Amino acid sequence: MADYTTDNIKSQMRKGLLEYCTLLCLSKGEAYTSEILTILQQADLLVVEGTLYPLLSRMKTNGLLEYRWQESPTGPPRKYYKITATGEEVLKELNKEWGAITASVNKMCG
Amino acid sequence: MADYTTDNIKSQMRKGLLEYCTLLCLSKGEAYTSEILTILQQADLLVVEGTLYPLLSRMKTNGLLEYRWQESPTGPPRKYYKITATGEEVLKELNKEWGAITASVNKMCG
DNA sequence: TTTAGTACTTGGTATTGCAAGGTACTGAAA
DNA sequence: TTTCAGTACCTTGCAATACCAAGTACTAAA
Secondary structure: OOOHHHHHHHHHHHHOOHHHHHHHHHOOOOEEHHHHHHHHHHOOOOOOHHHHHHHHHHHHHOOOEEEEEEEEOOEEEEEEEEEOHHHHHHHHHHHHHHHHHHHHHHHHHO | OOOHHHHHHHHHHHHOOHHHHHHHHHOOOOEEHHHHHHHHHHOOOOOOHHHHHHHHHHHHHOOOEEEEEEEEOOEEEEEEEEEOHHHHHHHHHHHHHHHHHHHHHHHHHO
């Protein structure tokens, strides 16, 4: 099993949750991209660098996130992202939406 | 609320589940496109014709679905889609995946 | 000064969703 | 007969997105 088709559908299922999970992650406190990446990957979100950077930029542009630069002792400075008040409100909406979605899917299963 | 950004993220969350829910729908018996469309829309999947036709074709090409033509008393003939044995196996995988995803998300919430 | 490690950014390509328009069949109205 | 409305299928063109790969830039150690 786990052929190309199955993997493709699976990854699509997870892709759609990327923004939501990123907001969830940052609602617990600020973090920079590599940390976010690791957290999302540990939740099996299968996300990679080239996806996450543009995604964070979009969310910043849309006012859900903000960032500050912070020097790093071991390399170039880091962008620490933080959720905004708007982001918090959107997250509340998305939490409701997630509940509705699981209800929808479970209804289709039953 | 419910501004452009929120709606966009919401729709992405649901989009990723289209193939899965289509398989779920057809695992209950065959149906033609308009019926599938109605069922998915009743589950709030926000799908439209121009999305569903190519999607069903892709799934047929990938061996998940098959169809037969059937005359209609009230118009042109209909394509009745049915899940294949391969589709059933993929669906089992996706059911497991859905369980894993909800677990992942809920872990991130907690 | 070169190399390795960390971190951010940016093309190019492929996939996908959707709006809009097109084809074709049936039956009823003009 | 012709025209129209309803049903059903399909395609085209545009925009958004994900990902791979490469590029830039900073630090520290060899």
